[in-house]
Amino acid sequence: MEKLSNNIAENVKRIRWELDEAAVAAGRKPEEVQLMAVTKTQSATLVNLAIAAGIDLLGENRAQELMEKYEDYHKEHADIHFIGHLQTNKVKQVVGKVKMIESVGSLKLAREISKFSQKMDVTTEVLVQINIGDEDTKGGIAPSQAEELIRQMALLPNIQVQGLMAIPPIWNSSSENEGYFARMHEILVDIKGKKIDNVNMEVLSMGMSGDFAAAIRHGSTLVRLGSAIFGSRNYQ
Numbered sequence: 080m081e082k083l084s085n086n087i088a089e090n091v092k093r094i095r096w097e098l099d100e101a102a103v104a105a106g107r108k109p110e111e112v113q114l115m116a117v118t119k120t121q122s123a124t125l126v127n128l129a130i131a132a133g134i135d136l137l138g139e140n141r142a143q144e145l146m147e148k149y150e151d152y153h154k155e156h157a158d159i160h161f162i163g164h165l166q167t168n169k170v171k172q173v174v175g176k177v178k179m180i181e182s183v184g185s186l187k188l189a190r191e192i193s194k195f196s197q198k199m200d201v202t203t204e205v206l207v208q209i210n211i212g213d214e215d216t217k218g219g220i221a222p223s224q225a226e227e228l229i230r231q232m233a234l235l236p237n238i239q240v241q242g243l244m245a246i247p248p249i250w251n252s253s254s255e256n257e258g259y260f261a262r263m264h265e266i267l268v269d270i271k272g273k274k275i276d277n278v279n280m281e282v283l284s285m286g287m288s289g290d291f292a293a294a295i296r297h298g299s300t301l302v303r304l305g306s307a308i309f310g311s312r313n314y315q
């Protein structure tokens with residue numbers, strides 16, 4: 080455990096340094112880029128080691144896993160975002176536990192989040208997930224429909240649109256991903272320019288362990304890292 084603890088602490092330190100370098104190289108301020116630890120398959124004990132090493136934002140993929148680990152997390156030091164595919168019937172398990180739901184790709188899901196947020200008397204921050212690679216296997220709304228969805232979401236009580244999120248296709252050449260990241264930034268700037276009431280377009284969540292430097296070059300404000308922090312995942 081001590082060895083593992085050192086590894087996680089070293090990883091967090093190294094990654095924060097790499098993030099800062101990438102931001103400065105892109106002419107941006109390091110503090111513009113938030114670092115999230117993606118916790119899927121990792122025990123609450125390991126996640127708490129990451130929090131002890133300075134991580135203050137966790138990303139959760141599955142409602143079930145969040146329920147199992149939630150009580151054990153040292154939440155006084157970290158916010159939680161939901162980043163996975165969320166079925167409408169699981170919304171009630173998540174609302175109230177997370178500060179933000181990053182993976183909202185339909186009005187139906189947004190309505191459900193709004194409904195339970197009202198019930199629990201909380202405001203839930205949300206990002207609109209864009210299916211930037213037009214992939215059948217991924218959630219999110221098509222870029223051409225994003226503005227209309229955001230206009231509808233802006234009218235719902237107890238949710239607050241804060242920006243966009245994307246999971247681009249995995250490619251061997253990072254130049255292909257650069258294109259997706261650049262496109263996401265364009266969409267964000269475009270929608271921000273419409274100045275829609277009750278909508279903030281400040282958060283651009285993109286970039287994972289393999290491609291965060293490229294994402295930061297294209298304006299990412301939140302990178303979601305799993306394996307770079309915890310090592311490779313062991314799915315059982």
Ligand SMILES: *Cc1c(COP(=O)(O)O)cnc(C)c1O
Binds near residue numbers: 163
């Ligand atoms: C797993 C996951 C990540 C992190 O992936 P790594 O390659 O391990 O950094 C980021 N975002 C989402 C939505 C994920 O599901």
